[in-house]
Amino acid sequence: MTVLHPELQYLEIARDIMDNGHISLNERTGIRTKSLIGRTVVLDVENGPYPTISTRKAPTRSPIAEFLGYMKGLTNAEDFAKLGAPTWYANANETKAWLENPVRKGENDCGQIYGAVARNFPVVGGGKIDLLNKIVNNIKQNLDDRGEIITYWHPGMFHLGALRPCLHTLNFALQGDDLYLEAYQRSADWAIGTVTNLQQTHFALEFMAFLTNKNPKRARLHMTNAHIYENQFELMEEQLSREPILTNNTKLILDPNVKSVADIDALQNVDGFKVTGYDNYHPAIKYPFAS
Template structure:
């Protein structure tokens, strides 16, 4: 691939949108994919972006990316099919404990680092708009994003609403009012946080003795974020079922905008040319006598060493570029 791969752009802001011809798509992407490589649900999505995506300029990151709209992922949580990508090394404990941090209501990157998660370091400390915000309280501050909205949503009367505990208590009582919804998406407070939520809303449903989950995502940095998001969705359903006495069933992830940034194209092609290992990874969490909501939310309770992953094999780590 030449130095201009994937697309020579002299004036980035001038090229806002470019449909790609079949010849361009083949030359820039498809001819570099090895034939005969098995595709998983995740790598099928990555390849779909190369095959169908259109080139779009993103104002926030000042980068071009290939974009597709509307993609659905399904996870059979009840069958124990833990969705760990093996075409590059995955970090399931970091993914799980990022969601644990949201459940605990964290507002600081330092809180995430204390449980082994570094995913918020860049957005808290490198995003230009947030660094210049009067609402940023200093180094590592995330603000009212994700966890703060989940645990301390501001009501019209100023009182805080704990969405997590409200949903948990209703599920535990067996009451599905068609509103077992937790959302991080609060347009009225976007400016108070470092980043708008990407995987933003989770709705549980009870059918018989089974618990289901449907999650909505507005934006998906597919090389970096999706491998975390699919683990988090699996863990959320598995855990909520375990601590409420229900059986986990299936989870669905609806992605509106899935994209690959221009500085990720080469590393994604490398990843797609790796033959995946057999999908046999198992997630093992503490037994029911220990694994409770109180234990998960306790700063001195649930910890990464409580999580065991069995049967996971993968190719080496591949570092995709990250856009803060």
């Protein structure tokens, strides 16, 4: 099966949202959106390319830093920023409902979000499960119980965090020494967030394969609500008018010294993780962020 270049998949769905999206008001942000239900992007992690986009310059460091922050179980926006992902400041300090939440510990606190849940998933009756450790250990031993799932989704804990997870579940699957990933996302901000989430899905599979000495094969990101905010429409049309540059030979370089969950927990920066070959792109577009 030949996989279409990830940017072409991304742009095709963006065009579909703009032309055929259902218009509705997003209650959290108070901004109208155009949305489509049920879209999937397929990533050939084995052969590449790493899923950057060329129709606008987009970050490559911060998506990796943010995902490593999830793997570490971070709960504070400043700690994410120290790794190289400053995006959590807005959710920590500008979301009205979170600012009014009595469990918020103060400036930059994000509460129980993403990896903080997955690394300490509550067990009924007491105790916790470290889902990341469980899956790394299983795959290393060539075990696949058809439930090798890291999930950040816990409705009983939503009131303890600044934001419900968007990319909420990573389902790894092993066939022989080949590792696959099916990732699930409830809400996809196509202009900003999806560009990050595609990179993170690729990163999750390639890095997990490295940690467990397996071969990364194919990852698929399934998105339920794919949307573009009304204050992004004009800028998205500008981006869609640009010709994609598909000659970039983008590759992910993993830090060879980060070989275990303990190494991830001890990580202080992401300098050893790099994306190479991202050399040709159109100018950046500053999309407004809907917090």
